[in-house]
Amino acid sequence: MFKKTNLILLGGPGAGKGTLSAMMEEAAPFFHISTGDLLRAEVKAGTELGKQAKALMDSGKLVPDEIVAAMVKDALKKDEKKYGMLLDGYPRTVNQALLLEEALTELGRPLDAVVYFQADDDFLLRRLTSRIMCRKCNRIYNRFNMAPKVDGLCDDCGGEIYQRDDDSEASARNRLKVFHEQTQPLIDFYKNKGLLIEIPCGERDQVFAEVVKALN
Numbered sequence: 001m002f003k004k005t006n007l008i009l010l011g012g013p014g015a016g017k018g019t020l021s022a023m024m025e026e027a028a029p030f031f032h033i034s035t036g037d038l039l040r041a042e043v044k045a046g047t048e049l050g051k052q053a054k055a056l057m058d059s060g061k062l063v064p065d066e067i068v069a070a071m072v073k074d075a076l077k078k079d080e081k082k083y084g085m086l087l088d089g090y091p092r093t094v095n096q097a098l099l100l101e102e103a104l105t106e107l108g109r110p111l112d113a114v115v116y117f118q119a120d121d122d123f124l125l126r127r128l129t130s131r132i133m134c135r136k137c138n139r140i141y142n143r144f145n146m147a148p149k150v151d152g153l154c155d156d157c158g159g160e161i162y163q164r165d166d167d168s169e170a171s172a173r174n175r176l177k178v179f180h181e182q183t184q185p186l187i188d189f190y191k192n193k194g195l196l197i198e199i200p201c202g203e204r205d206q207v208f209a210e211v212v213k214a215l216n
């Protein structure tokens, strides 16, 4: 299915990275790595790294990048499918990227590409703020392409339509700001290494087709 299989996925909030990642996993036996899941598993299994991480989290501290990189490395060592990896939501900073690079070099499994689902802020804002709901029956609508027939009133129950704070424009703008501040250095980092592949966001099947083409 894919020629390039050791991958990082990047994309802003609303870019549809989660959906695309799920489609890729369905198409090929990728090893999907979520650092949140890894952390929870190591803590539960009581490994040395897990114990260190738990002690830090219990005292309200962040788990250092070195520990997370070591967990990713351990997980990859145990990967029996040996097809490829999808790193989604990690690394988030250049320091994490450097530690990951070191770990992957030691494993002899360098990155093949970093797929960046690119979209301008207007596109992402529109997606992030499109959801509105009925206060009474919780039915979900889309302001742009699935709005209630009567403005402000639920088709099913006549309840009041509202927008959750999480879906508000202020909240969306804030998420975008954080994304740009955090991720732009990472995008530049991978661009300089010649690993970055930019795929424009859009309709999911079309985006997926672009991904298949770009990774072959």
Ligand SMILES: [Zn+2]
Binding pocket: 134, 135, 136, 137, 138, 139, 154, 155, 156, 157, 158, 159
């Ligand atoms: Zn309703």
